[in-house]
Every structure is written in C-alpha cells, then in structure tokens.
Amino acid sequence: MHIFELINYLCVKTFNSSNFKLGILGGGQLGKMLLQPAMNYSVDVHILDPDPTSPCSYFCKNFHLGSFNDFNTVYNFGRNLDLITIEIENVNVEALKKLESEGVTVFPQPHIIELIQDKGLQKDFYIQNNIPTSPYQKIVNREELVHYADKFPAMQKLRKAGYDGRGVCKINSLKDLDKAFNEPSILEELVDFDKEIAVLVARNASGQIKTFDAVEMEFNPDMNLVDFLFSPANISDELTEIAKQLAMNVVEKLNFVGLLAVEMFVTKDGKILVNELAPRPHNSGHHTIEACVTSQYEQHLRAILNLPLGCTDQRQPAVMVNLLGEENFIGEARYVGVNEISSLGGVYLHLYGKKITKPFRKMGHVTIIDSDLKKAFEKAKFVKDTFKIQA
Amino acid sequence: MHIFELINYLCVKTFNSSNFKLGILGGGQLGKMLLQPAMNYSVDVHILDPDPTSPCSYFCKNFHLGSFNDFNTVYNFGRNLDLITIEIENVNVEALKKLESEGVTVFPQPHIIELIQDKGLQKDFYIQNNIPTSPYQKIVNREELVHYADKFPAMQKLRKAGYDGRGVCKINSLKDLDKAFNEPSILEELVDFDKEIAVLVARNASGQIKTFDAVEMEFNPDMNLVDFLFSPANISDELTEIAKQLAMNVVEKLNFVGLLAVEMFVTKDGKILVNELAPRPHNSGHHTIEACVTSQYEQHLRAILNLPLGCTDQRQPAVMVNLLGEENFIGEARYVGVNEISSLGGVYLHLYGKKITKPFRKMGHVTIIDSDLKKAFEKAKFVKDTFKIQA
Numbered sequence: 001m002h003i004f005e006l007i008n009y010l011c012v013k014t015f016n017s018s019n020f021k022l023g024i025l026g027g028g029q030l031g032k033m034l035l036q037p038a039m040n041y042s043v044d045v046h047i048l049d050p051d052p053t054s055p056c057s058y059f060c061k062n063f064h065l066g067s068f069n070d071f072n073t074v075y076n077f078g079r080n081l082d083l084i085t086i087e088i089e090n091v092n093v094e095a096l097k098k099l100e101s102e103g104v105t106v107f108p109q110p111h112i113i114e115l116i117q118d119k120g121l122q123k124d125f126y127i128q129n130n131i132p133t134s135p136y137q138k139i140v141n142r143e144e145l146v147h148y149a150d151k152f153p154a155m156q157k158l159r160k161a162g163y164d165g166r167g168v169c170k171i172n173s174l175k176d177l178d179k180a181f182n183e184p185s186i187l188e189e190l191v192d193f194d195k196e197i198a199v200l201v202a203r204n205a206s207g208q209i210k211t212f213d214a215v216e217m218e219f220n221p222d223m224n225l226v227d228f229l230f231s232p233a234n235i236s237d238e239l240t241e242i243a244k245q246l247a248m249n250v251v252e253k254l255n256f257v258g259l260l261a262v263e264m265f266v267t268k269d270g271k272i273l274v275n276e277l278a279p280r281p282h283n284s285g286h287h288t289i290e291a292c293v294t295s296q297y298e299q300h301l302r303a304i305l306n307l308p309l310g311c312t313d314q315r316q317p318a319v320m321v322n323l324l325g326e327e328n329f330i331g332e333a334r335y336v337g338v339n340e341i342s343s344l345g346g347v348y349l350h351l352y353g354k355k356i357t358k359p360f361r362k363m364g365h366v367t368i369i370d371s372d373l374k375k376a377f378e379k380a381k382f383v384k385d386t387f388k389i390q391a
Numbered sequence: 392m393h394i395f396e397l398i399n400y401l402c403v404k405t406f407n408s409s410n411f412k413l414g415i416l417g418g419g420q421l422g423k424m425l426l427q428p429a430m431n432y433s434v435d436v437h438i439l440d441p442d443p444t445s446p447c448s449y450f451c452k453n454f455h456l457g458s459f460n461d462f463n464t465v466y467n468f469g470r471n472l473d474l475i476t477i478e479i480e481n482v483n484v485e486a487l488k489k490l491e492s493e494g495v496t497v498f499p500q501p502h503i504i505e506l507i508q509d510k511g512l513q514k515d516f517y518i519q520n521n522i523p524t525s526p527y528q529k530i531v532n533r534e535e536l537v538h539y540a541d542k543f544p545a546m547q548k549l550r551k552a553g554y555d556g557r558g559v560c561k562i563n564s565l566k567d568l569d570k571a572f573n574e575p576s577i578l579e580e581l582v583d584f585d586k587e588i589a590v591l592v593a594r595n596a597s598g599q600i601k602t603f604d605a606v607e608m609e610f611n612p613d614m615n616l617v618d619f620l621f622s623p624a625n626i627s628d629e630l631t632e633i634a635k636q637l638a639m640n641v642v643e644k645l646n647f648v649g650l651l652a653v654e655m656f657v658t659k660d661g662k663i664l665v666n667e668l669a670p671r672p673h674n675s676g677h678h679t680i681e682a683c684v685t686s687q688y689e690q691h692l693r694a695i696l697n698l699p700l701g702c703t704d705q706r707q708p709a710v711m712v713n714l715l716g717e718e719n720f721i722g723e724a725r726y727v728g729v730n731e732i733s734s735l736g737g738v739y740l741h742l743y744g745k746k747i748t749k750p751f752r753k754m755g756h757v758t759i760i761d762s763d764l765k766k767a768f769e770k771a772k773f774v775k776d777t778f779k780i781q782a
Contacts, residue, residue, distance in 0.1 A: 016726050018744045036427050039450055042744030042755075058452045059430055293737055293760075307729060311736030315706060335407050338698060345702030346684055353409045353433030364433075369684075 013082045013105065015305045018042045023078055025068040026087035027056030029352040029362065030281050030297075033289065034087060035059055037298040041305075048077045055352045071095045078104055085258065085304050086280055089117055090161055107205070107304040108258040108279045115254075116279045119186050120159045126274055129253045131246065133274045134265070135189045142182040149174055155188045156180055168224055191273060193265035197233045198284035199247035202259045202299045205306040209251060210299070211244045212292060212312045215284050217263075225360065228380055229320040230373065231287050235266060242272050250274065259300035261285065283322070287367045290348050291318035316346075317373035319380040323364035323389060325357035331391030333357040340386045344379050346370055349387075356391075363389045404473045404496065406696045409433045414472040416459040417479035418447030420743040420753070421672050421688075424680065425478060426450055428689035432696075439468045446743045462486045469495055476649065476695050477671055480508055481552055498596070498648040498695040499670045506645075507670045510577050511550045517665055520644045522637065524665045525656070526580045533573040540565055542580055550575045559615055582664060584656035588624045589675035590638035593650045593690045596697040600642060601690070602635045603683060603703045606675050608654075614751050619771055620711040621764065622678050626657060633663050641665065650691035652676065674713070678758045681739050682709035707737075708764035710771040714755035714780060716748035722782030724748040731777045735770050737761055740778075747782075754780045 013020065020043045024031050027049030035056060038045050046062040057063050066073040068088070074095035078084050083105045084096065096110035115121045126133040137148055138159070148154070152174070158167035158181055171180055171187070196219060200212040216233035217226045233240070247262040254260075261282030263275040285296035294302075294310025302309050325333070332355060341347055351364040366383045370376035404411065411434045415422050418440030426447060429436050437453040448454050457464040459479070465486035469475050474496045475487065487501035506512045517524040528539055529550070539545070543565070549558035549572055562571055562578070587610060591603040607624035608617045624631070638653040645651075652673030654666040676687035685693075685701025693700050716724070723746060732738055742755040757774045761767035 015729065017724060018742070018746060019723075032430060035450070036430060039423060039427060039744075040739070040741045042446070042449075042742040044449065055433070058433075058435065059426070059450050060452070061449045061454070063452070302733065308734035310733070313736070332410075333408060338406065342693065342701070343699035345704070348431070350431045351409070351433040353430075355409060 015041065015043065015307070018044060020044060021046060021081045021083070023048065023081040023084040024056075024087055025074065025077075025084065025091045027051065027054035027060070027063065028087060029055050029350075029354075029364075031056045031087035032059065032352065033286070033295075033350070034085075034281060034297045034300060037295065037301050040298075041301065043305075046077070046081060048074065053355050055354060058353065068092065075099060078106075083107065083304060085300070086113065089113055089279055093117070105304075108256055108260075112254050112256050113279055116277050117161075118159050119157050119276065120184070122277060123186055125254075129249070131250060131253075131274050132272065134191045137187045138184070139187055140184050142177060142180045145171065145177055145180055145187065146174065148187055151187060151189055152176075153190050155190060156185050157188060159184045159186060191265045191275075192268050193273075194268045195233065195235065195266040196263065196275070197235065197243060197266055197272075198261055198263045198282070199243050200259060200261050200282065200285045200288070200296050200299075201244075201247040201251045202296075202303045202309055203251045203256055204303040204309055205257050208309050209248055210309040210312050211247050212285065212288060212296065212299075213314050214240050214243045215287070217284060225324065225362075226283060226320075226322055227384070228377070229284060229287060230377070231291060231318045231320075232314060239266060239270070239272065246272060246274060250277065258303050259285075259296055283362075283365075286350070286365050287318040287320040287369075288312075289350075290367050291316055291369050316369040316371055317376055318370075319368045319373070319376040321366045321368075321380050321384050322362055323351070323366060323387060325359055325361040325363050325389050327359045329389070329391040330358050331356065333363060334390050335387070336390055337387040341366065341383050344368075344382070346376075347379060347383065357389050406432065406434065406698070409435060411435060412437060412472045412474070414439065414469055414475040415447075416465065416468075416475065416477045416482045418442070418445035418451070418454065419478060420446050420741075420745075420755075422447045422478040423450065423743065424677070424686075424741075425476075425672060425688045425691060428686065428692050431689075432692065434696075437468070437472060439465065444746050446745060449744065459483065466490060469497075474498065474695060476691070477504065480504055480670055484508070496695075499651075500646075500648060503645050503647055504670055507668050508552075509550050510548050510667065511575065513668060514577055516645075520640070522641060522644075522665050523663065525582045528578045529575070530578055531575055533568060533571045536562065536568055536571055536578065537565065539578055542578060544581050546579045546581060547571055547576050548579060550577060582656045582666075583659050584664075585659045586624070586626065586657040587654065587666070588626065588634060588657055588663075589652055589654045589673070590634050591650060591652050591673065591676045591679070591687050591690075592635075592638040592642045593687075593694045593700055594642045594647055595694040595700055596648050599700050600639055601700040601703050602638050603676065603679060603687065603690075604705050605631050605634045606678070608675060614715075616715065616751065616753075617674060617711075617713055618775070619768070620675060620678060621768070622682060622709045622711075623705060630657060630661070630663065637663060637665060641668065649694050650676075650687055674753075674756075677741070677756050678709040678711040678760075679703075680741075681758050682707055682760050707760040707762055708767055709761075710759045710764070710767040712757045712759075712771050712775050713753055714742070714757060714778060716750055716752040716754050716780050718750045720780070720782040721749050722747065724754060725781050726778070727781055728778040732757065732774050735759075735773070737767075738770060738774065748780050 032055040214233040215231040261278040423446040605624040606622040652669040
C-alpha cells in the first residue's frame, strides 16, 4: 500500500453531520444523479465543472466554475473538503495526489484514476493480474501501424481522453491509415463477440465488496453508443458468475474504493474478456435507480463514505434507452413526446437538462421496469420511436 | 368555474424544455423531495423560503430568501414563473390570486389552498358535499367553550396555522379551559377510532385522477406525530375501496389540481370519517419514493405539469419511521447510527439536512421495504431504537 494511501485510510473522516463536505469533479449527468442520493444523506456537496450550464449547476449551491483538468483549480477546490470523488475520469490527477498527500480523502484513489485514464496501462494491468482481455499492442504514432498489418481488421483506441465513442477507430486495412490516430494508442485485435456486458462492482474503504447483476448492452454500430441496455443480461448463470468474479477480482487487485464499471465481451466461444473500466457510476447502471434495491449512485456514495454497501438485488427486470439529440438538430433542446411516454406505467424519464442539443449528444435516458423483460423491451422501443430531442 | 381559474386552464404552459420555470413556496423537506424528481425532468426550479439554511437551500441555484407569507415577496417571486406550487399551505394566498389573475398558473389553485388553510371552512366543505366527518362547532374564543361542556372530552383545533401537532388541544373538562386556545378554532367531538389512515390522491388539469393505496399511521400519543406508517393499511378491501372513493370524491368536488393528502379515521364501528386535508405531498406518502412505481412527489409534479399521472401500484410493502430530534438535545445535529442501519437491506435513510436539532423536530425519515410487512416492521423498530439525532 502506498504511504499516502495509508495516511488516507487513517484520516477518513466519518460522515455524521450535514457539515461533511463532499467534492465532485465534474457536473454532468452522472454528477446530477449522484447528487440525488447525496441529498438523502444531506452531505454538503461541492461541484467543480467548467460549464456554467452543466446539469449540476442548477441543483448545487456550492457549484464552482472551473476546469477539473487544471492543477491549481482542482487543488484550490479540494483543499477544504473532507472527501473528493469524480464523475468523469479525465481530471487532473497530480492535484488529487497532492490533496491526498495533505490528508484530503480522495476516492477512487488518484493513482488508480491515473491507471484507468490510460488504456495502455489498463491493458498492462489485466495482463499482470491474469485478467482475460483481448490481445493488444501499444503504439506511439500512426506510422507504427504498418508493422501490425497482419492484425487488421483491428480497433485503434487512443490511450487517453477517449469518451462516449470518441477516440476509437476501426482499421480494416492499410488503406485506413490516413484516418488513424497519430497519437499514443493501443491496437486491439477484433474480438468476435456474441454480447457486450458490464458488471458494476463497489468496494468501500473497509474492503467490503458487492456486485450488481450483469447487464447486456446493445450498441448502435454507427455511433458506438448504447441503444438499449437490458438487465439482467441474457447469459447463463455460469457466465454471470464468472463475470461477477472477474469484476470482484479487478476491484480487489486494484484496492479500489468506490463504484467501478467493468465492461466485458462474451466471445462466441463462450469466454469473457474484460474490455475496459470506468472508475465511477456509469451509463450501464442508470437502470439501478429504479430497478435495484440500491442504485449505483447511492452505492458509490456508500463506498466512498465507508458505509456498509447496500443490497444490490434487482427488484424487477429493466431496459434502459439513452436519449440522444436527434440528427440535424443543433440548438436549444426541445422535448417531443413527454406526454406519450408518460402515459405508460413503469417508465422513468431522466432529462439531463443540457440546454443545447447536438446530433447524438446524450441528453437523457429512460428506464423501463416490468416483471417481464420482453414487455419492458416493447415499451423501450416505443420510447425510442416516440421521444425526440429537437431544437 | 371561477373566471381566473378558466383563464388559468387556458394559459397552462406546456413543459417541453428546460426553460420551464417552476416556483415552489417553501424550501423544507417536502420541497427537497419534490426537487429530486424535478431534477429528472430538468425543469428550472425556483424556491422561496425565509430560512437561508432550509433543506432546499443547498440544492437549488435559484433559491430566493424571503417570506412566503408576505404579499409583495410572493408576488415578486412569482411574476416571471410559468407555474407555482407549494410545499406548505401557510402561504400568502392573496399574492397567489393576483398572480393567477395575471396569467401565472398556480396549482393547487389559490382559492382551494385558502379553504384548506382554514379548518372551519374545510369542515363546512365536508358537510356541504356529504363527505362524512366528525361533528364540530366553530368557535371564536376560549369563553365560548363553556357552552359546549356537554361535548367534552373534545379536541380544540385552531382554524389556521396548525402544523405537525401544534394548534391542537384536548379539552377534557371545564378545568382545561385555561390551557385552551383563545382564537378562532373548531371544537371536534372525540372520534372513537380504531385506526388513522390516509389516502393520497392526485388530479391533473385535464381531470385525470389516481389514488395511492391507503396507508395506516401509528401516532405517538404524546407528540401527535407519526411514529410508524404502514403501507398498505391493514384494513379490509371494502374499507380500502371506500377510503379511495372518498379521496376521489374530495379531489373532484374541489376541482383540485395537484397531490392531495386525505387523512381519515376508521371508527370502531367500521365507518370512515375524513379528518383533514393537506394540499401537497405529505408525510404519509414518503414511502412512495421507494415503495411505489411513481412517488407522491413525482405524481404532484405530473399533476401540476398536466402530464399523464403515473402508475401508483405499490411494488413492495413498506414501513416509514419519522426521525425526530432526540429529547434534551438542542444544537448542531449529529447523526448516530448511520452505519448500523445502513447494513440492513431495503432501508432508505432520508436526512433533511436541517442544521439545528430540537426535541421532536422532524429531522429525517427512514423507509423500509420488504416483501413481508412484518419483517419491514421489525427493521423499522430496530431503526427507531438505533438511529439518534443528537447535538
């Protein structure tokens, strides 16, 4: 254990009053959904985001305008807080490390955020810890790709700052080289997968670990964004168990504190490979708000406050649909179809309140619960066809 | 229909963007729990409260400091809003009427808030509309009580501004006259009741009506505050149906828009009497957040936004415990037992974030869900014995 980490564990301040100051780096939709259970605990929430109209900005008295990438901004934001967490991983880790060394608790721990920020280090971590993942090469620039022509078609992924489908490029042949990234990246062999799944796992500072059920994502092939998410995943109990064990293995090997999303492939020959990690509440866990006894947001909060983790049982099957800005519309968002979808039972609208819509921007999501997953899916398709975000 | 009400219906602005401005009079815990679903719709919430440390003050950018009892303050607060609602009924109704006459939508409608503010007018409304209620007398001052000595023991209730057990006095005999209120009040014959129940009912501007299941309240006899709330109530299906019909009857006769809590007595001879109304989300519906498909807070929001009302089915039986400030403690609130109760599954802590605790002040609540109501009650008793709010 790193010395600062040890100090950190010893310094963890116990939450026992509304004076407990929690800082969140990032004020997007994940921050907003983290704010909602934080309101139930009445912790004193401080949020840092560069966008004065970010989803959190309307619902947090202590909203600080500034960049979570800037050392001084992050350091000054965090100095007087009891606990700092993130809702986005592209943050200034050096500032978090300095804060940690000065006794401010930072969960997830900065050195783990740093590892996860870099897809190359993430991949190396899997290999070092016998966690199955797809074969890869770390490359420095575009030119290097010519040496790996035998691996094509393959996925090139930027080592840093990829997000929501950005930073990923499919290289089919040497002809695609001009569209390839000319930055440090990894080249991953294409996985012949049957399904993409995810397991959310939480670990608190005392070492307690709990996973949620595995979920299944249906991606839009053009946008690399999730069209539908199904929970539970339609995989065998055996595979579910393997996936959960893998997630627990990852969180334990990392000594991670907080909620970790572990995205995986189920290959056509029935193996599970870890794809990538997100050290925070994740798109693949939105449904937990209504579908599970404890939501992923509350679980993250419990983990970082070092409270006993909540029960992760799923109360009912669920489908989640991302609401994306409609193609050809840029400007002030206008919601079409609120009435139509609200007349269905068990349909939960979450609008993130982003003022400006753009094609395929994540503007909200809808969770549908039903005792029958197929019926939930029927409603989800209706929602997807009916609800539009235009300008 | 009143002419202003008609104008109001015609002017109802449709919610279709995050520019929709919703005002809430009152920033207490009910306002905070209303804010949480409002965050899901991303409406632009404005809150008026005189306390700079009220529960909502930390979670609302547009928090306005001021009295909701003052005409000018309420009028100026409301002038540029699209819709105004309340989370407490003791507000300046004249200002709301003026705003309504100028085209601002106010739900519940000001003239209904005015009626409900006055327990005398409330009682008269029941009689005029054949809604069963206990016999009563309206009295102007303490002296008048001597004429009703034959009714003793009876309950004297202030016509206005009673709240959370205040404004209620039991008169056993003429000897109690010196502790009686010397203000306009009603004298109610004691009801020999078996249970106290409540039905929450919502009606939107289009006239759609939905009730929640009846709940049962176990009051602390000393404090006139709810110790435990059980949902569903342990009454026959027949009585449940009568109670729901009564609630629907009340909301329809009032032409009320919003969520209405209808508190009732079940008498020992099996009759139901309406006790009193609250024109807003209510303590008897806190459990709906986790126990029902739609919470009372979201239902209120849907009703006033004139959206289709949500499904009110109960997903699991629930018990709710109010968390009151412990006796003998006044000062900055400190929570004792967070860890202990968090280790139980299906236990939801809601701390209101009031900085100062006082004996019996409502500081939070806990909802417990379980497939078995008895098991939920066991956990509830543990919570009540374990969780303390001290200073």
